[in-house]
Amino acid sequence: MSAELRSEPTARRLLAGVRRDGRAVTLAEHRRAHGDLAVDTRTILDTVEASGLRGRGGGGFPTALKMAAVRDAGRRAVVVANGAEGEPISGKDKTLLAYVPHLVLDGAVVAARAVRARDAIVAVPEFLQPVVEHAIAERDDGRISLHAVTVPDTFIAGEETALVQFLDGGPALPTFTPPRPFERGVRGLPTLVQNVETLAHLGMIARYGPHWFRAVGTAEEPGSTLVTLSGAVSSPGVYEVPIGQSLDALVADAGGIGRGAAAYLVGGYFGTWIPADADVSLADADLARHGAALGARAIVVLPQGACGVRETARIARYLAAESAGQCGPCVHGLDAVATDLEQLLDRARRVDGRRLQRRLEVIAGRGACKHPDGAVRMVASALRVFEQDVRAHLSGRRCEATR
Numbered sequence: 069m070s071a072e073l074r075s076e077p078t079a080r081r082l083l084a085g086v087r088r089d090g091r092a093v094t095l096a097e098h099r100r101a102h103g104d105l106a107v108d109t110r111t112i113l114d115t116v117e118a119s120g121l122r123g124r125g126g127g128g129f130p131t132a133l134k135m136a137a138v139r140d141a142g143r144r145a146v147v148v149a150n151g152a153e154g155e156p157i158s159g160k161d162k163t164l165l166a167y168v169p170h171l172v173l174d175g176a177v178v179a180a181r182a183v184r185a186r187d188a189i190v191a192v193p194e195f196l197q198p199v200v201e202h203a204i205a206e207r208d209d210g211r212i213s214l215h216a217v218t219v220p221d222t223f224i225a226g227e228e229t230a231l232v233q234f235l236d237g238g239p240a241l242p243t244f245t246p247p248r249p250f251e252r253g254v255r256g257l258p259t260l261v262q263n264v265e266t267l268a269h270l271g272m273i274a275r276y277g278p279h280w281f282r283a284v285g286t287a288e289e290p291g292s293t294l295v296t297l298s299g300a301v302s303s304p305g306v307y308e309v310p311i312g313q314s315l316d317a318l319v320a321d322a323g324g325i326g327r328g329a330a331a332y333l334v335g336g337y338f339g340t341w342i343p344a345d346a347d348v349s350l351a352d353a354d355l356a357r358h359g360a361a362l363g364a365r366a367i368v369v370l371p372q373g374a375c376g377v378r379e380t381a382r383i384a385r386y387l388a389a390e391s392a393g394q395c396g397p398c399v400h401g402l403d404a405v406a407t408d409l410e411q412l413l414d415r416a417r418r419v420d421g422r423r424l425q426r427r428l429e430v431i432a433g434r435g436a437c438k439h440p441d442g443a444v445r446m447v448a449s450a451l452r453v454f455e456q457d458v459r460a461h462l463s464g465r466r467c468e469a470t471r
Contacts, residue, residue, distance in 0.1 A: 125263025175267025
């Protein structure tokens with residue numbers, strides 16, 4: 069794992085026990101730092117609900133509600149720790165699995181006991197499977213069976229229905245018909261799929277309680293979170309910050325921006341471009357003013373002098389290539405959007421800007437899964453934020469970006 073770890077002391081929770089030599093924390097070291105894990109299955113769901121923990125994988129769904137839905141199915145359940153992290157600009161989940169895997173395994177065990185599951189599957193990239201398997205071998209979690217499974221390195225493999233289908237021996241492609249995994253998932257059993265960061269927080273909440281968790285963050289969105297910061301900052305890496313910290317403060321923690329920022333892409337490749345002068349905090353309630361959300365908790369700083377249209381075209385082409393291939397809006401629509409953006413950059417070509425806007429409107433909400441929706445949301449935000457550059461390209465002139 070190459071991402072550097074960054075964390076301010078006030079928010080240092082998940083990253084508090086990271087070893088200086090970059091090796092994974094052993095079980096003995098983990099227990100010296102946090103003590104033994106004791107779970108009261110009678111009260112754990114109430115504890116999670118009181119904490120206000122929400123998913124850290126993109127959707128931000130209340131964790132207690134998701135756990136209760138699986139438990140209330142009334143049958144033996146399965147827990148899946150989702151560490152697929154197919155988002156190319158995100159490294160937070162890989163960071164947890166590489167350096168503090170026992171935090172994730174603690175959370176998987178807590179979740180399994182809460183939903184009455186005996187099996188917990190940790191879905192990991194191939195290069196991290198030995199690390200996680202070694203951590204599992206160090207443990208004895210009673211009736212809970214932990215095992216690691218390597219998942220494909222694709223953008224869509226981490227979508228929960230794609231992950232469930234893969235674990236059942238099928239292709240890692242999203243499904244779009246009921247039932248949902250909490251009703252019938254792996255092996256036909258009710259399945260709780262949780263992002264590995266969510267589970268790491270869950271293990272800490274089980275130890276330290278909801279009031280400790282709420283000591284940082286906001287009332288509506290409590291706790292800390294991991295953010296992958298990249299682009300034009302002095303010290304890119306994985307940062308742990310309290311939810312609600314300003315974006316400016318995060319950038320300052322990362323050493324600032326040499327040439328200044330042109331814009332920020334917030335939320336990963338399914339995220340939203342926001343202007344560089346936007347005064348926002350890292351909380352969904354505030355980001356919503358700009359049509360944005362924390363999402364995958366990946367932020368890219370686009371520097372002054374870079375062309376936002378060019379960067380958007382590159383991302384759009386990547387997302388088109390990562391299509392699940394299950395519907396026309398994704399297969400043909402995203403390819404057409406990427407092509408329009410690429411032609412927009414070619415001064416020898418004339419592109420109808422209204423055609424590109426119509427494509428976005430037609431694609432939205434019509435895909436077999438959420439892949440096309442995420443892609444068009446990102447592109448639509450670029451057309452707003454980089455409006456002057458778009459106009460320059462449409463007229464055949466150079467935009468203000470120098471490179």
